[in-house]
Amino acid sequence: MSKITFKPGTMVNPVPVVMVSCGSSEEEYNIITIAWTGIVNSEPPMTYISVRKSRHSHGLIEKSKEFVINLCTEELARQTDFCGVKSGRDMNKFKEQGLTPVKAEHVACPMIQESPVNIECRVREIHEYPSHDMFIADIIAVHADEKLMDEKGKLELEKAGLICYSHGDYFALHKKPLGKFGFSVMKKKTKKRLENEKRKK
Template sequence: MAKVDWKPGTMIYPLPAVMVSLGETPEEQNIITIAWTGTICSDPPMCYISVRPERHSHALLDRTREFVINLTTQKLAFATDWCGVRSGRNFHKFEEMHLTPGPASKVRAPIIEEAPINIECRVVEIKRLGTHDMFIAEVVNVKADEQYINPRTGAFDLAGAEPLVFAHGGYYGLGRKIGKFGFSVQKKRSKRAGGPVRKKK
């Protein structure tokens, strides 16, 4: 298969399209849409968001050092995009998009009630990288919408929430599930005995 060289760039896709909420008072509360985000540690749970210094929310993050990552859904696609292309300098985004700011449990930043998952974060380090500054944060609490929690297992039905992802300038829903973690090494079991399937000689 032939390959061509491209200049170095950000070609890791798809990415989560999240709405980050921040601000300590109702007057300064804002929402910024972020794709440069992800998990960086399991224990303690840590994540990051990267923000351009010229964006309105950057100064708020620098001062408050707290934010909430709100996972988005296909129903929230319009609001997610709108909050990414409009500035908090000119709009109160909660009001414009009819989103509900709710109280977080461990940080002063608000959650977005309409989001299925709200990840409360406290900044522990800021790395000045270039076009973006990376806000490295510890996850101090997670809120989950109970309608997506399986009452029998306690598991969160992420697929049922219809999450939204971002890929090279476009928003997408998730496709069909093709396997679960570890399926490539999982031993098959017989339906009758529940034991391993033995091949016939």
């Protein structure tokens, strides 16, 4: 297979797309759409977001050292895009997009009610880079819609209708999974049991 070589670029795709809510008071509440985000540590659970210094949310997060990551769905695709291209300096994005700010448990900034999963974060480090600053944060609480929980208390994220971002486009993640973690080395007996459990649902 022949390959075409490109100059260095941000070609790790797809990536998560999330709406990050921030601001310590109702007057400051803002939402910024972020694609440069992910997990950096498991124990303790830590995440990051990378934000340009020029963005209105950068100053809010730098001041409060807090933010909430709100996962995005197909139903929220339009709001997700809007909050990434418009500035909170010019408007209240919650009101403009009909989104509901909800009080978080541990941070002053709001959660987005319409998002199926909200992740409260507290910044522990800020790393400055040429185009973006990376806010590394501890995950201090996770909230999920009750309708995503099965009868055993397991979170079924596949029911949320989540979206991702790939090379300038938004994509829905609604296809069936190709396999669970470890499926390549799973014993036949275990695989059969899991298939039977899946059929019963």
